[in-house]
Amino acid sequence: MVDMTTLGDDAIAAKGWLKSHKYLILRRISQLGILALFLTGPWFGLWIVKGNLASSLTLDVLPLTDPYVLLQASLSGVVPETAAIIGVVIVLAFYFLVGGRVYCSWVCPVNMVTDLAAWLRRKLGIRSNSQFSRSTRYWMLALTLILPLLVTGGIIWELVNPVSMMFRGIVFGMGAAWVMVLGIFLFDLIVAKDGWCGHICPVGAFYNLVGSKSLLRVNALERQACNDCMECYVVCPEPQVIKPALKGEKQGATPVILSSDCTNCGRCIDICAKDVFSYGGRHAKKNDGLKREGEISQGAQA
Amino acid sequence: MPDRERNNELNRRQFLGNMLKTACGVGLVGLGLGAYSKRASTMPANYIRPPGALPEEDFLGACIRCGLCVRDCPYDILFLGEVGDEVATGTPYFIARTGPCEMCEEIPCVVACPTNALDHDLKDIEESRMGLAVLIDQETCIAFHGLRCEVCFNVCPIRNRAISLDMQHNPRSGKHALFIPVVHSDACTGCGLCERACILEEAAIKVFPMHLAKGQLGSHYRLGWKEKEKAGEALVTPDTKHRYNLPDGVRYDLQGEGLIIDGEAEETPFSSNPLDTLNSGFMDK
Numbered sequence: 364m365v366d367m368t369t370l371g372d373d374a375i376a377a378k379g380w381l382k383s384h385k386y387l388i389l390r391r392i393s394q395l396g397i398l399a400l401f402l403t404g405p406w407f408g409l410w411i412v413k414g415n416l417a418s419s420l421t422l423d424v425l426p427l428t429d430p431y432v433l434l435q436a437s438l439s440g441v442v443p444e445t446a447a448i449i450g451v452v453i454v455l456a457f458y459f460l461v462g463g464r465v466y467c468s469w470v471c472p473v474n475m476v477t478d479l480a481a482w483l484r485r486k487l488g489i490r491s492n493s494q495f496s497r498s499t500r501y502w503m504l505a506l507t508l509i510l511p512l513l514v515t516g517g518i519i520w521e522l523v524n525p526v527s528m529m530f531r532g533i534v535f536g537m538g539a540a541w542v543m544v545l546g547i548f549l550f551d552l553i554v555a556k557d558g559w560c561g562h563i564c565p566v567g568a569f570y571n572l573v574g575s576k577s578l579l580r581v582n583a584l585e586r587q588a589c590n591d592c593m594e595c596y597v598v599c600p601e602p603q604v605i606k607p608a609l610k611g612e613k614q615g616a617t618p619v620i621l622s623s624d625c626t627n628c629g630r631c632i633d634i635c636a637k638d639v640f641s642y643g644g645r646h647a648k649k650n651d652g653l654k655r656e657g658e659i660s661q662g663a664q665a
Numbered sequence: 666m667p668d669r670e671r672n673n674e675l676n677r678r679q680f681l682g683n684m685l686k687t688a689c690g691v692g693l694v695g696l697g698l699g700a701y702s703k704r705a706s707t708m709p710a711n712y713i714r715p716p717g718a719l720p721e722e723d724f725l726g727a728c729i730r731c732g733l734c735v736r737d738c739p740y741d742i743l744f745l746g747e748v749g750d751e752v753a754t755g756t757p758y759f760i761a762r763t764g765p766c767e768m769c770e771e772i773p774c775v776v777a778c779p780t781n782a783l784d785h786d787l788k789d790i791e792e793s794r795m796g797l798a799v800l801i802d803q804e805t806c807i808a809f810h811g812l813r814c815e816v817c818f819n820v821c822p823i824r825n826r827a828i829s830l831d832m833q834h835n836p837r838s839g840k841h842a843l844f845i846p847v848v849h850s851d852a853c854t855g856c857g858l859c860e861r862a863c864i865l866e867e868a869a870i871k872v873f874p875m876h877l878a879k880g881q882l883g884s885h886y887r888l889g890w891k892e893k894e895k896a897g898e899a900l901v902t903p904d905t906k907h908r909y910n911l912p913d914g915v916r917y918d919l920q921g922e923g924l925i926i927d928g929e930a931e932e933t934p935f936s937s938n939p940l941d942t943l944n945s946g947f948m949d950k
Contacts (some may be wrong), residue, residue, distance in 0.1 A: 404736070417755075418779045428779060432729045435782055439726030447779035495690075496683055502691040510698060517726030519702045522754050527730065531755055538747020538754075570770050571947035649808065 365593045367485050373592060373636035383636075386629030390438045393469045415531045416470070417521075418447060426450035431569040432527065434627065435518040439511035445456045455573060461627070463574025467560060467567045468600075468628035472529050476544055477560045480551035493555040497603070497624070498567035500561075507565045524567045525559075557600045560626075567626075575623035581631065581640055582619040583609045588637040595631040595640070605631065610640070619647055675759030678936050709751050710873050712758040713857060715743055716786035717775040721874075727782035727803060734774035734783060740767045743774065760891050761857025761872045766795060767821050768856050791823060796855030797878035798828070798848045798870055806869035808845055811835045817846050826852040828859060846870065850879060883928035912942065 365470040371605055374383035381388075401419070404410040412421045418428040428450030443451075448654075468474055473587075493564060507520035521527060532540035547559045560567055583589070586609050596602040604622035611617070632640040715734050718724050734757050742764035757774075759766060768790045775783040785795055798817075803809045821828045826858040828846050835841040840845035848870075857872040869885070872878075893899050909917045916925045936942060 364845065397796070410736075413736040413777075414733040416730040417729045418733060420733060420777075426779065428731075429729070433780070436727055436729050440723070441727035441780050441782065443779070443780045444785065450779065496687050498684075499687050499691065502687050503694070506691050506695045506698075510695060510702075510708055511726060514699050514702055514791070517724075518700075518729070519698050522702055523698065528748060528754065531730060531732065535745045535755075536747050539749035540747065540754075544749065 365597045367488060367597075370485065370594055370597060371634055372595070374634050377636040378638075384635050386633050387521045390469050390628060391475070394472060394475055397470055398472065398530070398533055405534065410597060415527070415534050417527055417531075418450060420446075427454055429527075430455050430573070431566055432521060433516070434569075435507065435511050435520060437479075438508060439517045458570060458573045459577060461574075461579045462577040462625070463570035463572065463623060464567060464626035465469075465574070465579075466570045467564075468626035471526055472533065473526050473544070473547060473564075473567070474560065476529075476548050477551045480548050481557060484556060485597065486521075489552065491553060491555075493558070494508055495555070495562060497562050497601075500563055500565055500571075503563055504568040504572075511526035520565065524566065526564065561600055561624075576645075577623070577643050579627060579642060580619050580621065580645050580647070581627060581629065582617075582643045582651070583639050584618050584643065584647060584649050585637065585639045586610075586612055586618050586643060589639050590637055591635070594634045598630045598634050599624055600628065600630075618649070619643065619645060621645075675798050699894075708753070708758070708874075711760055711762065711831050712752050712879055713761055713766075713855060713872055713874070715759065715774045715783055716768075716772055716790060716794070716795055716854070717778075717783040717785070718791035719782060719784060724782050725753055725756065726758050727780050729780055729782070730912050731779065732757070732777065733777040735869070737773040737777035739769060740764070740774065740843070742766060759857070760870055761796075761860040763861070764873075765857030765861045766854075768793075768854065774883050791852075791854060793854045794873040794875060796857070797850050798853050798855065798857070798859050799878050800846055800848060800870045801873075802869040803867055805867075806846070807864075808843060811837060811841055811843050815844055815846065815862060816862045816864055818844075820858045820862040822856065822858060825853070825856065836837065 371383060375381075400412045400421075401415060404413060408409045409425075412413040412419050413423075414420055416429055417432045418426070420426055426449055428443075428447045429453045431449055433447060437443065510519040511517060523543070525540075525547055528540045529544050532538065551560075556560065583605075589609060595605055600607055600655075601622070601624040604620050604625040607616050607622070608618050608620045627642075629640075629642065632638075632642070671895060714721075715738075719727055730745065732755075733747050735745055742759045743757045744759065746754050746756050746758065748754050752758055770790060771785060772790050772793075775785060775787055778785070800806060800817075807814050809923060815830060818824070818828045818830055826849065828848050831845040831847045833843040833845055834950075835843050854871045859866045859870050860872050863870050889900075911924075914927050916927060917923065918925055
């Protein structure tokens, strides 16, 4: 059993505080930075990005559209404008490359709420865990895509979707949306560990599918160095993805975390005192990185 | 049964059971969402959708709640419904009394819409039908008291076509006129400038969504005079002229007050010989 009071101490001792929180800090910068890009307009009149995560226009040229929201609209019978289709293609291409659930861990504002809940759970030692399946989110996804077909009057999920609600709330006005956010926080804190993001959220499930063959993955190339401290399992929001890669050496399994449940958040990289984990390609092999670096420098010389 | 098979059996049973549980739970959520969506798609009468908005049901399916229309409105009149507002969360609306549509020629809100929830076929803002102005309270509108106001008439961007003034006799003074504002739905866009401009504490002229503002004549109704105008002639067989069976030299005309005797005024239209009268019909033919 991992001692929650000393969680992360080894990593701090081995790498220093900054390096053992590197990706956590970068993710917060990313999440808040994206919000900031949307907020400079309404707050200071400096328009960088207009709209919200559902659809936006950056510097009046770059359209970005959430494929999940547009899919719901399309299912309820709408024919989108060209800009929206271009926006969707760009977004899909991006997440196809870097991993769909990068949306969850690097963009989605709800992640900050659920991360806080998970952190508090560890600090307060709350162990309650309502058992329901991680596949619930796919059922939810199916539901949200079927509803527009069955019920007239549209994109039903977007009436209650806490993800779009929270982001839109911050950018356009929150109303009572904070109740939803608080609800998710309490749900994650008291009812189920990683309850919302890891079990229910259909947005995450959608991006999960988008990035199921993504190129950027976390790997455990240095898995021989693992000292079984188990801390990566504790901080990981989808701990089931780690074992096949970390402990699969005997079965000849790849050290790359291939499960698309993985959010590429990099917390395992941060928390590991032995530097077992790192970001890499889908087909990363040990020493592959070194070789490639060599090739690149040779190429640069030539 | 060997143990392994039994385990498999149990696992399969567990798996199916879990799946069923999840499916039921999610199904319940779906029912709740469906019911909620019915409630959540109602909207107060004074919330008006931006120009070019599809009919409400289609609009709710097409709008992805991105707020780009809100951002591109140069007059900042549009809002996105917040949670707790009486409008579908995240969908755009404006309130005419506080911020009416200024009817930009370029219609930037429509141009900004990525999904055609605001119909891109709308090129001329005067063709938009956001709602319809209705002079809802004749008791407080001061024009009906014989006072000169005409503010709604004057601020209307489609002046004299969307709102005209109907001059009527003022029965109170007996010698003045009433200038009654009359809205015409063939020209009114529902921009709401009249509602904002109305000088009353509470506007007497208000913009309502089309379905609240307009009546509809039964589809079987045909207005005779209009049909006649369209066809260039009456569509029914005209009445045959009535012929009175009157003695020679006598007509019947109500306005002329009854029987009229034409020609030389004889003492009496009847011959002194009764046979003449009896035979007169035969003699004509």
